[in-house]
Amino acid sequence: DSGVTQTPKHLITATGQRVTLRCSPRSGDLSVYWYQQSLDQGLQFLIQYYNGEERAKGNILERFSAQQFPDLHSELNLSSLELGDSALYFCASSVTGLGYEQYFGPGTRLTVT
Amino acid sequence: GESVGLHLPTLSVQEGDNSIINCAYSNSASDYFIWYKQESGKGPQFIIDIRSNMDKRQGQRVTVLLNKTVKHLSLQIAATQPGDSAVYFCAEIGDYGQNFVFGPGTRLSVLP
Numbered sequence: 001d002s003g004v005t006q007t008p009k010h011l012i013t014a015t016g017q018r019v020t021l022r023c024s025p026r027s028g029d030l031s032v033y034w035y036q037q038s039l040d041q042g043l044q045f046l047i048q049y050y051n052g053e054e055r056a057k058g059n060i061l062e063r064f065s066a067q068q069f070p071d072l073h074s075e076l077n078l079s080s081l082e083l084g085d086s087a088l089y090f091c092a093s094s095v096t097g098l099g100y101e102q103y104f105g106p107g108t109r110l111t112v113t
Numbered sequence: 114g115e116s117v118g119l120h121l122p123t124l125s126v127q128e129g130d131n132s133i134i135n136c137a138y139s140n141s142a143s144d145y146f147i148w149y150k151q152e153s154g155k156g157p158q159f160i161i162d163i164r165s166n167m168d169k170r171q172g173q174r175v176t177v178l179l180n181k182t183v184k185h186l187s188l189q190i191a192a193t194q195p196g197d198s199a200v201y202f203c204a205e206i207g208d209y210g211q212n213f214v215f216g217p218g219t220r221l222s223v224l225p
Contacts, residue, residue: 098210
């Protein structure tokens with residue numbers, strides 16, 4: 001158990017809908033990272049927050065957004081969902097904002113039908 | 114859980130043998146490298162890391178080698194066990210922690 005929690009574990013929704021994925025980092029970690037993992041692809045970095053502020057941005061679509069709250073939990077919002085958005089979404093956390101020693105949560109499996 | 118990376122390269126080794134998993138990275142300015150292990154249905158798990166000012170680092174049963182000349186990273190697992198069966202990813206971090214790139218992964222299969 002990494003200490004990072006993600007909810008929900010599974011999510012099934014229809015095209016065009018909007019969903020919110022939630023992540024709670026390990027106690028003491030200030031940085032949160034979001035990744036997307038499709039069946040035939042590796043991990044794609046989406047976005048990073050450090051102590052409430054956006055720190056780095058990867059291949060995140062405009063339909064996706066995220067934020068980190070004062071209690072350091074983070075939410076990833078996915079809107080106007082398409083079939084191709086079906087994937088595992090992982091959250092990771094680390095103490096610093098430099099990307100070192102990221103601890104991953106168990107992931108949320110999103111299925112868009 | 115559903116398998117990740119259905120078309121990943123696979124390395125099959127006999128239990129007890131040593132495994133070597135390779136990774137080519139892309140950014141010569143990357144200054145930090147990590148190996149992760151991902152078991153079926155789980156999130157990636159940190160194994161070992163190495164900074165760009167080193168060429169070798171050892172952990173418990175694992176060794177990471179870094180060759181900056183050819184931008185190559187390898188993970189060596191000694192005395193491979195069935196519990197080592199998983200997908201292994203390398204990751205490179207650069208630009209003061211603002212650029213994260215994960216490799217495509219290699220599936221390690223340990224044969225009895």
